[in-house]
Amino acid sequence: MSRGLVLLPGLLNDHRLWLRQAAALGGEVEVLVADLTLDESLGAMAERVLGAAPERFALAGLSMGGYVALEIMRRAPGRVERLALLDTTARPDLPEQTQRRRDAVELARSGGFDKIMPTMLPLLLHPDHLADAAITALAKDMARAVGAQAFARQQAAIMARPDSRDSLAAIACPTLVLCGAEDTLTPPDRHDEMAALIKGARRATIAHCGHLSPLEQPDAVSAELRAWLSV
Secondary structure, eight states: OOSEEEEEOOTTOOGGGGHHHHHHHTTTSEEEEOOOSSOSSHHHHHHHHHHHSOSSEEEEEETHHHHHHHHHHHHOGGGEEEEEEESOOSSOOOHHHHHHHHHHHHHIIIIIGGGHHHHHHHHHSOGGGGGOHHHHHHHHHHHHHHHHHHHHHHHHHHHTOOOOGGGGGGOOSOEEEEEETTOSSSOHHHHHHHHHHSTTOEEEEESSOOSOHHHHSHHHHHHHHHHHHTO
């Protein structure tokens, strides 16, 4: 098992996205949750993570965190002992996705930031979890903690991300590709695509789960990560 595990949050998430996984795995591995709120490019985010991480480590990223993880694999593949890509995609934005991001940033800058997460929740969560007050309250509170300025930085980084599909064949470490069965933002077929392009990748689907799998099905995600760490 790896001695260090670096966890990368998604857009408008902070360390609390990974609280249950850090608690479940912390007795077996040293866990570091990166801060991805300070930079406006994936390259800068990746360099900040690499500066704080152990020399060799396991790396797991969700959504935007997955984009950063793929950037780290391009920059420092020799430092990553194993890779987990959760609820993410190797593809760049479509033009309409980029436009929605620009519109959201403009809304945030014009004083409407508090409206963003409530409108995003139906896209982020399994329909049954929209009625779970603990999950929805945590998602909203994380967004407030990240704030409008960091949201704009994160969206700038996401919009500029490259098509990573051509670089997936170079990944040589044990890799887990995981998503919620009902993830509509980065659907299962995007994960099938990544798993097919990464030699030896293990593909896992979490039942009754949307895009925020570590929050929605924490025990199942922790079990998959434990098995991956033990490879």
